Amino acid sequence: MSFKMEEKIISKDDLLKLCGDVIAKGHTLLAPGIAEYEQVKDVSQIRLDSSALPTKTSYKSYVFPKAEPILYYKRSKSDVQLIDVDVNGKKIVVLGAKPCDTNSINILKHLFNWDYEDEFFNLRQKHFVIIGLMCSSFDEYCFCTSVGSSPVSEEGSDLFLIPINEDKFALRIITEKGKEFIEPYSEFLKDGDEAKSNAVLESIKKPEVAFDSKQVHEWLGDNFENPKWEGIGNVCLSCAQCAFVCPVCHCFDLVDEDYSYSEGRRMKNWDGCQFGHFTLHASGHNPRDIQSKRYRQRVNHKFRYYVDKFGEILCTGCGRCSRGCPVSIDIKEIVSNCKD
Amino acid sequence: MPHLAEIREIIDESPDTRTFRLMFKDAGTAESFDFKAGQFAEYSAFGDGESTFCIASSPTRKDLIECSFKVYGKVTQSLQRLNVGDTIGIRGPYGNWFPLDELKGKNLLFIAGGIGLAPVRCVIENVLDKREDYKNVSIVYGARSVSDLIYKQEIREWKSRTDVSVIVTVDPGGETPGWDGEVGFVPAVIEKSAPTSENTAVILCGPPVMIKFTMPVLTNLGFKDEDVYTTLENRMKCGLGKCGRCNIGNVYVCKDGPVFTYAQIKKLPQEF
Amino acid sequence: MDELRNYARELLEKEEVAAVIGYQQVTEKRTKPIVITDPAETSRLVFNEYCLNNLAVYLTKARIRSLMRTKDKTMKLAIVAKPCDVHSIVALIQENQIHRNDVHIISFNCHGVVKDFGCDFNGDNLAAKCIKCETHKPLYFDKIFGEEKQTPKAGDASLEKINELEKLNSKERFEFFKSEFDKCIKCYACRAVCPLCYCQRCITDKAIPRWIESSSHQRGNFSWNIVRAFHLSGRCTGCGECDRACPMDIPLSLINRRMAMEVKDLFSFVSGRSLETPTLVGNFDKKDSDEIFM
Known part of the structure; x- marks a missing residue:
């Protein structure tokens, strides 16, 4: 049964008090800093600025770390002993998450739970509380509205904040998890006026829709071979900046690492589909041997394959990959050009 | 774990x-x-x-x-x-498997090249252990040279059975003195032996170049693409449909494969 | 601008070059690389204070080099290069990665570029490499455009930072780099944009044996960044692309610049300045200082 949204009001001071309490309890509190979601040590760090652009990276690394051990092994003579990893299921509260980030875990959930359930991901995301914040600005790289989201989307948030004035926020309780989290702080909450905060949401300027994702899906199906891919392949330098700053890119590598003669661990590390050796076989054969094929894979995976498999676009429209690309490849522009 | x-x-x-x-x-x-x-x-x-x-x-x-x-x-x-x-x-x-139950009552033609005999051997032995469920069983196996042939012991066992036909071939130049098998590439050997395509399923595994040249031969002999089963080998890490390197289009070879019919492969993006 | 476009179009039309590697405008304050083979497309070429990329990186890419050879002839690659990018081209020629005859260098009298896209061009927003720049006129070129203009004055913050780090003791300095390298996510954007990181197969990608751990934990990040610093010593020309590309804002060029200072002190060598001098590592001299051995 779906949860019925509740509308409350909270003052900025009380919200900061709440944050102070979260830190005092020993939970991890994350908030957007300048480059990344930073762990808040002191509430004075908190900016809660709805007009800030997305940080350079998302908080993906807190559910899906850039490098994590998945098992330990000990070797002795001819025997091997395996030791399980204890996943740190510490509570993490994300304050002021961008609507282009909030849905990322929901999108990733499909992948990490179809067929085999990834316990590492699941344990971590279970302990996540996401407090979203409406977004009031965008730049030329933002395109959330083209992938079915919007700067005011509550999708993926457990609680959602809408700035009403300088020192007050409307606080929407979106999920059961959010309600559970906010319950101890009910003294801070007053009843809110949904119509009033809706008016704020409606007044927000949103990025224009740049492409129709259904048309893109269809075009990609018909244009696996298209000279457009070659043009991109000539310019792209095959790094993984785009994949690693992406809130939903999830490819990984598994490697063993010895840290002594007899002991070691198996690591699950981020990997990127733009690296040439990503699909390189031991025999030397490589199905995606040139950059144009790898870029085609990136776009297809996001806008076609994932949609076919899980019914969702593997992209939140945050524009991080384009903003950070060393050679200014703009995925919005490329996908907008996925038509004849 | x-x-x-x-x-x-x-x-x-x-x-x-x-x-x-x-x-x-x-x-x-x-x-x-x-x-x-x-x-x-x-x-x-x-x-x-x-x-x-x-x-x-x-x-x-x-x-x-x-x-x-x-x-x-x-x-x-x-x-x-x-x-x-x-x-x-x-x-x-x-991964998935060869649909041996569906193939009951059919003739089976196994074609393998090099180490491609490994997945095929598993099927052959499975079939031989339930021999009565299937009609004619023939095996064509080729490798670069005599020493590159794998499962020599198993091949000897298969050859000693009267209910299996076995052809072993090596590439020209790969034969040794005293070699009593065929000399020639797998596609040519199949063309020569001209197996019947009627009520026959093919299980085909080997290097991409062998598959590439064998398929037209099979088509000429009247085999349908959906009766040819083969396996795709892509680089894999997790085997669980997550790590993202074995996918060809929206197909994860580790989950939806490795066994595909040639008809299915033709429909995939040609990137493997 | 028209001069540049016409010149590039002629080069392509006369089949003197196979492709022109240049910049195109994206927004008012952003450009991006473009590889042009069709003469009609030369109308997109620009050159201004927003041409940040060091395009020399494309000269060693197999797919770009493959454009040079057609059935019946081999053509050059034309490249639009700032005077500092020419240093990288020179270094590549010195290291035998490309031949001087393979490239047609179109350069400019340069008065600096911005530190990042979207900034206004002034002293406060000058790229770090431009602050210390001594080559406003290219050392080598086949064609030069533009008038000489004054570079805005600005303080050398990166040198100040180096001096500040010098003053720390080794433990403190280690702590500084530890906190910086902790941020590394191993996207290898620094490697991808570096014209001198031209290895077909980088040591980090070699698995047998695994020299550098692929995990982006502390040990893996240190191994990568230290190897990078060493492999680029005496080779890095200081274009600062690694700094700009790093999504985690790790001040990579501090390391490269410090190493370049060391190389200059010990061997009086500056990378990419002369086609006549041999490379640093390729030229052993008995009189060389022994101080590099720890």
């Missing part, structure tokens, strides 16, 4: 290919490890990582699990250094 298994026996199949006969350390796992012909597993050489191979033994012969690998990369080099009694890890079984 991988299951631990002990190497009970090592067979040198060819200068660069080895077979391990493996026994699970845990009796419960040995009992419950259930797989079908065509499925694969992830084998660990702890310290160097995991590698993907098919399970080469037949599910009808469950005492020891077998895998064969050609020494190519980091993990296979590491596996090659192991001795009898050493421990490796096994995760699996993963």
